[in-house]
Amino acid sequence: MFALFAALSDNIMRRVRLLIKNGHVIRWDAHDRVEQLKAHHVLIEDNRIRDVVAVVPKSFAPDQTIDATGCTVIPGLINTHHHLYQSLTRCLKPVQNAKLFDWLLGLYEMWQRLDFDAVKLGSQVSMAEMLLSGCTTTNDMFYVYPRESDVKAEAVIEAAAEIGMRIHAGRGSMSLGRSKGGLPPDDVVQDEATIVRDCERVIDKFHDPKPGAMTRIDLMPCSPFSITFDLLKETRALARARSVLCHTHVAETQDETDFCIKKFGKRPADYLMSADWIGPDVSWAHCVCLNAGEVKLVADTGTAVAHCPSSNMILGSGIAPICQLMNAKVTVGLGVDGSSSNNGAHVLAEARQALLLQRVKNGADSFTPEDALRLATLGGAKLLNRTRELGNVAAGYAADIAIFDLNTVEYAGAAVQDPLGALMMCHAARARFVIVNGRVVVNDGQVATVDAQRLVARVNDVVRRRFGDSGARGTRS
Numbered sequence: 001m002f003a004l005f006a007a008l009s010d011n012i013m014r015r016v017r018l019l020i021k022n023g024h025v026i027r028w029d030a031h032d033r034v035e036q037l038k039a040h041h042v043l044i045e046d047n048r049i050r051d052v053v054a055v056v057p058k059s060f061a062p063d064q065t066i067d068a069t070g071c072t073v074i075p076g077l078i079n080t081h082h083h084l085y086q087s088l089t090r091c092l093k094p095v096q097n098a099k100l101f102d103w104l105l106g107l108y109e110m111w112q113r114l115d116f117d118a119v120k121l122g123s124q125v126s127m128a129e130m131l132l133s134g135c136t137t138t139n140d141m142f143y144v145y146p147r148e149s150d151v152k153a154e155a156v157i158e159a160a161a162e163i164g165m166r167i168h169a170g171r172g173s174m175s176l177g178r179s180k181g182g183l184p185p186d187d188v189v190q191d192e193a194t195i196v197r198d199c200e201r202v203i204d205k206f207h208d209p210k211p212g213a214m215t216r217i218d219l220m221p222c223s224p225f226s227i228t229f230d231l232l233k234e235t236r237a238l239a240r241a242r243s244v245l246c247h248t249h250v251a252e253t254q255d256e257t258d259f260c261i262k263k264f265g266k267r268p269a270d271y272l273m274s275a276d277w278i279g280p281d282v283s284w285a286h287c288v289c290l291n292a293g294e295v296k297l298v299a300d301t302g303t304a305v306a307h308c309p310s311s312n313m314i315l316g317s318g319i320a321p322i323c324q325l326m327n328a329k330v331t332v333g334l335g336v337d338g339s340s341s342n343n344g345a346h347v348l349a350e351a352r353q354a355l356l357l358q359r360v361k362n363g364a365d366s367f368t369p370e371d372a373l374r375l376a377t378l379g380g381a382k383l384l385n386r387t388r389e390l391g392n393v394a395a396g397y398a399a400d401i402a403i404f405d406l407n408t409v410e411y412a413g414a415a416v417q418d419p420l421g422a423l424m425m426c427h428a429a430r431a432r433f434v435i436v437n438g439r440v441v442v443n444d445g446q447v448a449t450v451d452a453q454r455l456v457a458r459v460n461d462v463v464r465r466r467f468g469d470s471g472a473r474g475t476r477s
Contacts, residue, residue: 143172
């Protein structure tokens with residue numbers, strides 16, 4: 001009996017080991033400079049990286065081995081701005097050529113049709129696309145809670161847990177409806193007391209502050225044109241009291257700047273500063289329309305920026321001053337933004353887009369492949385206050401890793417020159433393997449945690465019935 005108990009105890013206590021062997025590892029050294037290690041091996045125990053070595057120790061007996069010969073092994077990419085549910089309304093024809101405010105006005109009507117099931121399905125398809133692109137961590141700003149809908153934050157959180165993605169789930173909010181001078185219609189905004197109560201509920205129920213947490217809750221009021229000043233202040237105070245992060249849209253377009261000057265007598269950055277929405281626990285999405293003084297403000301206060309190049313391009317919003325922000329030592333992460341304003345969620349492709357867009361504005365030598373990788377890994381980890389935990393392939397970091405096959409048409413001729421340059425400058429391919437928290441979630445180019453074909457069919461069916469031009473409001477999915 002004692003021997004049986006000992007054997008069971010050994011089995012319970014033994015760490016699960018994963019070996020990634022013989023890959024070309026691209027990672028960050030102790031000084032946060034990129035380094036490339038040929039024919040190295042990554043040793044993983046449970047949900048942490050044990051080591052990166054040239055020779056596998058004889059004592060390391062893996063339970064599973066991934067042969068990464070001919071592949072590059074990189075840190076799992078980090079997406080710092082998204083609206084996951086928006087895969088339900090991407091490529092909607094009436095707003096394909098609209099700028100931000102017109103785009104929103106066209107989509108608010110569609111988003112009034114959201115329910116729990118639709119949000120969960122839309123979120124999951126967005127996450128599946130990101131996993132296939134090598135992304136292992138995402139934030140999500142979910143801010144549309146239509147009246148007479150069963151939508152809750154749980155829709156996004158459950159979707160992430162089932163598909164196996166690390167998430168900073170943002171309890172978003174809108175309280176400034178059209179009748180009070182805001183942009184959104186009144187039936188997609190909530191009163192402030194309801195918002196604050198639900199923020200507290202979601203934090204209590206789901207926020208995990210421990211290192212390696214798969215789910216954290218951040219507070220994410222939508223924007224200056226959809227939130228009252230009082231709610232901004234109250235949300236900020238709650239976030240500080242509960243030690244959670246804050247995130248919102250700032251200075252995305254000239255229309256937003258004009259709106260803030262007209263309604264508040266201040267530019268968006270000044271308005272946010274007056275509400276105490278600055279600091280190392282705050283991040284601003286977009287920041288296309290920052291002037292030099294506002295770049296200095298962001299740098300001096302430690303406020304981070306989530307850069308969304310494709311969304312800014314599709315909506316014609318402009319080019320964010322990312323080179324200037326990085327030169328000022330601002331923390332900058334990468335965001336694909338909602339699928340309705342990007343029409344895709346390929347984080348590796350977004351890193352390439354960031355590189356190209358800054359070169360358009362600042363010249364060919366202004367932004368390097370290393371800069372692009374930095375935004376998508378270290379920058380995102382720092383924005384999420386998870387430095388030395390996420391964003392690297394090194395001992396002690398979370399086992400969040402993406403593996404790309406370099407022997408594909410997309411990288412032919414390029415990878416033999418420079419694997420990092422190939423990843424960041426060639427047209428992006430699917431990841432071959434993706435590991436999140438030590439679990440293989442993409443296996444040989446296919447999502448391993450859900451039936452992707454069934455997911456796509458369900459999403460397409462919901463979109464046809466609920467979110468097409470003829471979709472009936474209130475029809476259950």
